[in-house]
Amino acid sequence: MSWFSALYRSAVGKKAVMAVTGIILFGFIVLHLIGNLKLYEPGLYKAPGETGPGVRYINAYGLFLRHVGEPALPAYGALWIFRIVLLVAVILHIWAAWQLTLMSRAARPRAYASRPKIHTTYASRTLRWGGVIILLFVIYHLLDFTAGTVNPGFVEGDVYRNVVASFSRWYVSLFYILAQMALGLHLYHGLWSLFQSLGWNHPRFNHWRSGFAHAFAWIITIGNVSFPLAVLTGLVHK
Amino acid sequence: MNLTLHVWRQKGPADEGRMVQYEVKDVSEHASFLEMLDVLNQQLIGRGEEPVAFEHDCREGICGSCGFMINGDAHGPMPGTTVCQLHMRHFKDGDVLHIEPWRSRAFPVLKDLVVDRGAFDRIIQAGGFISVATGEAPEANLIPVPKPVADRAMDAAQCIGCGACVAQCPNGAASLFTSAKVSHLNLLPQGQPERFDRALSMVEAMDREGFGYCSNHAECEAVCPKEISIDFIARMNRDYLKAKAQRGMKTPLQT
Amino acid sequence: MATTTLDSRIPPGPIEHKWDEHKGHLKLVNPNNKRKFTILVVGSGLAGASAAASFAELGYEVRCFCFQDSPRRAHSIAAQGGINAAKNYHNDGDSVFRLFYDTVKGGDFRSREANVYRLAQVSLNIIDQCAAQGVPFAREYGGLLDNRSFGGAQVSRTFYARGQTGQQLLLGAYQALEKEIASGKVRMFPRAEMLDVVIDGRGRAVGIITRDMVTGKIDRHAGHAVVLATGGYSNVYYLSTNAKGSNVTAAWRAHRRGALFANPCYTQIHPTCIPASGDYQSKLTLMSESLRNDGRVWVPKQPDDKRRPDQIPEPDRDYFLERRYPSFGNLVPRDVAARNIKHVVDEGLGVGPQKNGVYLDFADAIQRLGRKAIEERYGNLFAMYEKITGEDPYVVPMRIYPAPHYTMGGLWVDYNLMTNLTGLYALGEANFSDHGANRLGASALMQGLADGYFVIPYTIGDYLSGHLGEKLSTETDDFRRTEAEVQERVNRLISIKGTRSADSFHRELGRIVWEYCGIARNAAGLQKALQLIPALREEFWSNLRIVGGPDQLNQELELAGRVADFFELAELMCVDALDRDESCGGHLREEHQTPDGEAQRDDEHFQFVSAWQWNGVGKTPTRITEPLEFEYVKPTQRSYK
């Protein structure tokens, strides 16, 4: 791993690590959204050959995630690989964010009396605190839907029920929505910024880098915000 | 016009420093910002007070000596303009202006608005050159340079090394400065042999000097008096990462 | 004692072989011995940086000094137009001989032929060197170097990097210098002002005394040779196109120690600068000469014409350059244009709020070529003009007025660039240079780099080789005495405690020099100046006020030291201008004009270099002459009718 530490030593290297881990996390978020959209799939899903009444699509999707790769992999095998990659990515991302933040603090020990004007986007200024909100949210999210500790009457495997139960409480929905906005802002700058960090620039595609970032920031935010709203408005119900 | 100035006064590197208020009267709108300070300084000398120290030389926006913050803007409110080229017609009667030196760990304040930018020279020492001793050069036209490449290199080479990019950057990063020099030389055919060493050494020198890191806020580009593009930062990052990949991720030989 | 015979050491033989022959016979320092020599280079402009880097590459130990915070900020950075070289890339008949010829003629036959020829020869190597360093010169579509014609030259021999040629060339030299700093061969001393040169008992330069501009500490530096590349002295006029810090101190201190100062009255006034806008004016900004290619110079025929320029009909305008010089028109040389502009303004025909300019009008060119073409040619200049004046030159004609720009005079040097003091060299604008009485556009950059890259690295070895094994020491009486004198002078300036700032004296001095030793001079005016200047100098030494002490960053003290030297220089300029009872190049004595108002040389009596020897403050200096011979370019009378 000496190549990694050599790279990681420099600020540019740290940023590259942030960008790559950011891409991994972004990929997860996209898949997560696609998965969650199953919440809107009407009717019940019956696996081929299954005889019962079937299950909600989103529950079936959860089941799928737990068993994907079988029999080549044991049950939960692929899911765990996936979770480990995500965990490493999250740790590296946060670790780098932390170190870079310290670096930036150290670089200006004395603040300006008159705050420097902001000439460019405000989104870029929200990355740090936005990241913290996202982190808190992720922890809550895991306790809510994975461990179930903070979910009222949690039923393992019944994703649909758990979601409806959690979002029926307006304050949980509100927190969820706020966190999604933080994520949206994070992506609004982050998805553009990663091109810079990794040196992916060319006059031919430079102009659509920010288009890409803005489009996905909106897609992710609108998509994710729609779930609590759908529950609160009764569009999705028990 | 009459102005109220709050100017950072600091006797020397060890002094705490403080903002001091001054009134300047009857400023001509045709004077430059530095000429306005000249007028203030003559008044201060008349009163037996020490004049405000600020750095300046060419007063044509090219030497990069001048520069300080005016109300939170490096080089003041006009884009693409150094303070020596900033004229008072862009201000109005009664304005209150806060004038502060560049703030960066790598640029210690020496006195009032004067800071030490030696860190920039040391970044250049790390690799901001093409190794060609006097007399070694081949006939100039043996190295054709496509016009668009030469133009692009010139866009980067215009940097005047004033430090505004560092001053405005929320992270106190020197990425725009460093990337401008890396790109100027790395774009040109003459710069190819040392391209990757240069990127590695200069990026690492930048960290050593205590500058911050780049969040791609693009504040530097917004205040750069030569309007140098942050595209060059991406270029520098690319050359650095490529270099790391090629060198088996080992630290480079220090130049 | 310093030698006072002027041996210019011009090698014998035909002019095209002199330099090669000379190089072939210069003594060499063995590569292993080079590191035993320390060379002090004062100045990091084109001349200083190129010399310091080249010395280090050869293996010498170098110390380099500049007063800015970084060597990259030397005044050379401000040069816009370009650099000449006889590459003949355009196949338009250029050659080393033609560049030599043009430079000698442009200098109005007051330069040394051998030096100028060498300059033209090495101009070729300069471009090669700079291109290899990565100077982003303008290119043609084929990728080869582009040239333009500049300053009225008949051939295209000017290489350029947008409007920032000086910047790019200096960055090239600076980068080479930084490389050597990194390698440890050069120790750089930024923010260090040289305040004196140390001369030993045998009249040899053995070191310098500097002041650390942050702490105020006075330091001694010993070297086997001292190289001054400290730039020109146009700031004696207060308002000039030079950077605010440009000064004569280093050269002047050397002069006071015995170095001869040559042709101090040869100054170049550039015709196209933005006029002063008020009494707070701190410097003047040059507008490129190239503007005269398309702009037409005029003034209203009526003094005090209150109409807007575009409301003044053709018959009420005087295109005075076109009228007086039908064949060259607006493209007459710098000195001719400058004189004529001053003349009409003095007659009360000036325009603008201060009535201190003439119009440079692009209306015709815009109509003929379209706004776009003008934008392409001069876009950045127009933008700069608008930034400074707040007026849009596409709509309102520009206003211009001449300003001091370059000084051809400087320390006298021989063919090896050594002053009359052994071991003391002068390069770049600081020496009396290869430009005679007038410098052509784009040739100062060429000279600075020629001196630094391709002349001094050879010639210095010839001197050093004779001094192998000599130990350096700053613990000598010469150092101690000189340091004490420097310290004493600093204390003296600080302790005057009068009422006037250094700046106010500088302004007043500048006005006197501009008035009486500026664009045009006459005996009565010069005599008057020679009374005014000493009187003001005396007031300076009794009524100066410096706030703040010596042991700190003190910009007032720095300025006061420089102004003190400008006073003495100003006097010498006037003495020289009075003494040179002829007109030549930039030196126009009103008593000596052709019927057309052209500079009238007096070759019979003045075909020589005047090198002045210092005799003390207020004492008449001694003139020593170096006769000039013209074997290859026969002196003729310039005419631009």
Ligand SMILES: Cc1cc2nc3c(=O)[nH]c(=O)nc-3n(C[C@H](O)[C@H](O)[C@H](O)COP(=O)(O)OP(=O)(O)OC[C@H]3O[C@@H](n4cnc5c(N)ncnc54)[C@H](O)[C@@H]3O)c2cc1C
């Ligand atoms: C606005 C402008 C435009 C120009 N355009 C052109 C052009 O297009 N083409 C052309 O050929 N020429 C041009 N010139 C002229 C040319 O730029 C200069 O003549 C040339 O650059 C001088 O170079 P130099 O190395 O001799 O001195 P400078 O570049 O002036 O350097 C002087 C150095 O000496 C140092 N120094 C001075 N005094 C001291 C001291 N006492 N102690 C320590 N260090 C000291 C300074 O710090 C600096 O490093 C222009 C000049 C001006 C003003």
Ligand code: HEM
């Ligand atoms: C789902 C989760 C996340 C995704 C998709 C994501 C994505 C990204 C991306 C793409 C970037 C840009 C990287 C670059 O400029 O190269 C970024 C930057 C950043 N992220 Fe995240 N991130 C996530 C979570 C977090 C968390 C939990 C934190 C912190 C606690 C965090 C803190 C930051 C910070 C501080 C930056 C800015 C770094 C800088 O200043 O340049 N992120 N993120």
Ligand code: FES
């Ligand atoms: S003083 Fe030179 S850039 Fe402002």
